[in-house]
Amino acid sequence: xxxxxxxxxxxxxxxxxxxxxxxxxxxxxxxxxxxxxxxxxxxxxxxxxxxxxxxxxxxxxxxxxxxxxxxxxxxxxxxxxxxxxxxxxxxxxxxxxxxxxxxxxxxxxxxxxxxxxxxxxxxxxxxxxxxxx
Amino acid sequence: xxxxxxxxxxxxxxxxxxxxxxxxxxxxxxxxxxxxxxxxxxxxxxxxxxxxxxxxxxxxxxxxxxxxxxxxxxxxxxxxxxxxxxxxxxxxxxxxxxxxxxxxxxxxxxxxxxxxxxxxxxxxxxxxxxxxxxxxxxxxxxxxxxxxxxxxxxxxxxxxxxxxxxxxxxxxxxxxxxxxxxxxxxxxxxxxxxxxxxxxxxxxxxxxxxxxxxxxxxxxxxxxxxxxxxxxxxxxxxxxxxxxxxxxxxxxxxxxxxxxxxxxxxxxxxxxxxxxxxxxxxxxxxxxxxxxxxxxxxxxxxxxxxxxxxxxxxxxxxxxxxxxxxxxxxxxxxxxxxxxxxxxxxxxxxxxx
Numbered sequence: 001x002x003x004x005x006x007x008x009x010x011x012x013x014x015x016x017x018x019x020x021x022x023x024x025x026x027x028x029x030x031x032x033x034x035x036x037x038x039x040x041x042x043x044x045x046x047x048x049x050x051x052x053x054x055x056x057x058x059x060x061x062x063x064x065x066x067x068x069x070x071x072x073x074x075x076x077x078x079x080x081x082x083x084x085x086x087x088x089x090x091x092x093x094x095x096x097x098x099x100x101x102x103x104x105x106x107x108x109x110x111x112x113x114x115x116x117x118x119x120x121x122x123x124x125x126x127x128x129x130x131x132x133x
Numbered sequence: 134x135x136x137x138x139x140x141x142x143x144x145x146x147x148x149x150x151x152x153x154x155x156x157x158x159x160x161x162x163x164x165x166x167x168x169x170x171x172x173x174x175x176x177x178x179x180x181x182x183x184x185x186x187x188x189x190x191x192x193x194x195x196x197x198x199x200x201x202x203x204x205x206x207x208x209x210x211x212x213x214x215x216x217x218x219x220x221x222x223x224x225x226x227x228x229x230x231x232x233x234x235x236x237x238x239x240x241x242x243x244x245x246x247x248x249x250x251x252x253x254x255x256x257x258x259x260x261x262x263x264x265x266x267x268x269x270x271x272x273x274x275x276x277x278x279x280x281x282x283x284x285x286x287x288x289x290x291x292x293x294x295x296x297x298x299x300x301x302x303x304x305x306x307x308x309x310x311x312x313x314x315x316x317x318x319x320x321x322x323x324x325x326x327x328x329x330x331x332x333x334x335x336x337x338x339x340x341x342x343x344x345x346x347x348x349x350x351x352x353x354x355x356x357x358x359x360x361x362x363x364x365x366x367x368x369x370x371x372x373x374x375x376x377x378x379x380x381x382x383x384x385x386x387x388x389x390x391x392x393x394x395x396x397x398x399x400x401x402x403x404x405x406x407x408x409x410x411x412x413x414x415x416x417x418x419x420x421x422x423x424x425x426x427x428x429x430x431x432x433x434x435x436x437x438x439x440x441x442x443x444x445x446x447x448x449x450x451x452x453x454x455x456x457x458x459x460x461x462x463x464x465x466x467x468x469x470x471x472x473x474x475x476x477x478x479x480x481x482x483x484x485x486x
Contacts, residue, residue, distance in 0.1 A: 040416070
């Protein structure tokens with residue numbers, strides 16, 4: 001199971017990759033393996049306002065359907081349209097071609113992205129998946 | 134892995150879609166040791182089963198298998214079963230894991246007064262299935278059947294024989310739950326790992342892959358086979374599920390549920406099992422409503438993507454015959470959205486024979 005060191009994570013098994021104030025979001029390799037083959041992904045609309053910890057879409061696999069949560073506060077600037085034609089990209093490349101949406105994150109007083117304080121590091125996330133069995 | 138009726142079961146080994154397609158195109162290897170095995174033996178074993186079940190098991194020749202059901206007095210389905218006649222006085226009843234205790238209890242009660250012994254032998258058997266068009270070719274080099282001159286490839290569908298697989302004693306049957314040709318190998322639990330390893334090695338060049346519960350569910354759904362807890366349960370009779378043929382009213386003697394089942398057969402089913410294809414990638418899942426022109430007309434019992442058809446499929450109980458819905462605008466309510474659906478004949482998939 002892969003947990004890239006440079007990403008941020010949530011307990012809901014999403015990852016966040018931050019470039020400036022643009023945050024790319026997807027679900028983790030662990031989540032994709034737990035779900036099994038992903039058959040449908042419902043993503044937030046372009047321009048939608050999303051809030052950390054709030055549902056903003058759905059990930060449907062052969063055996064289950066799960067809410068997709070936004071890990072950050074901000075505005076949706078881009079969604080991965082490739083997933084509509086090929087949702088299996090989520091299983092094949094959860095951290096690359098299987099990304100889901102991008103958010104322009106609100107800035108703090110220094111002009112940096114204001115990320116929620118409770119995002120996990122790679123080490124913390126790995127620990128969480130281990131304790132989940 | 135997942136917990137299922139007290140067993141730790143493999144939900145999938147890799148991609149369940151790949152496992153499904155391997156069974157349709159080559160073969161899959163399944164560990165089904167959770168299934169219940171109940172031995173019914175003795176001079177009256179056939180008569181006791183005729184009384185306890187909907188089928189006429191006494192009329193089955195040794196070495197044959199039959200799909201049948203056990204019903205309550207009110208006609209409700211307690212379980213669907215495969216029964217093997219292993220000898221003149223030896224029957225082996227295969228029950229769903231979650232129903233084994235219920236079936237064992239009912240068989241024990243119903244066999245009272247007959248010269249027949251009912252034993253829950255679940256712990257004495259492991260069950261490994263090889264399913265798919267390549268199954269016979271994979272199993273044949275490893276199987277030696279006891280009946281003189283019986284070659285595996287010549288075994289009839291829904292037949293079985295004692296013998297050995299990879300040198301270990303087994304009951305080998307040409308049965309399964311995938312809609313493909315295939316075999317089920319009942320061995321001692323201690324021999325299961327050896328049998329599994331030998332089959333996996335024999336099949337590795339023929340496209341055999343291990344397959345889990347998830348693929349088993351989509352395979353049986355495409356084949357239109359009911360699953361207890363979804364299409365079958367105590368609130369339906371075999372007639373609602375379109376399986377009235379398993380009720381043998383013309384067999385001699387009484388059987389449990391006869392009166393209620395005869396009344397249901399005369400009155401017609403209270404609900405109608407139908408097949409649906411879904412006009413979206415979304416899955417119509419168990420419990421979702423089926424709508425005709427916007428009004429609820431039924432409930433989905435099972436739904437999944439169909440790897441063979443390339444669209445989601447579902448089975449549903451409708452409150453009226455499917456034929457009466459011709460021309461209606463059908464949909465399934467998927468978490469608040471009405472997604473178009475189309476009636477289709479069951480099964481969704483039949484193998485070429």
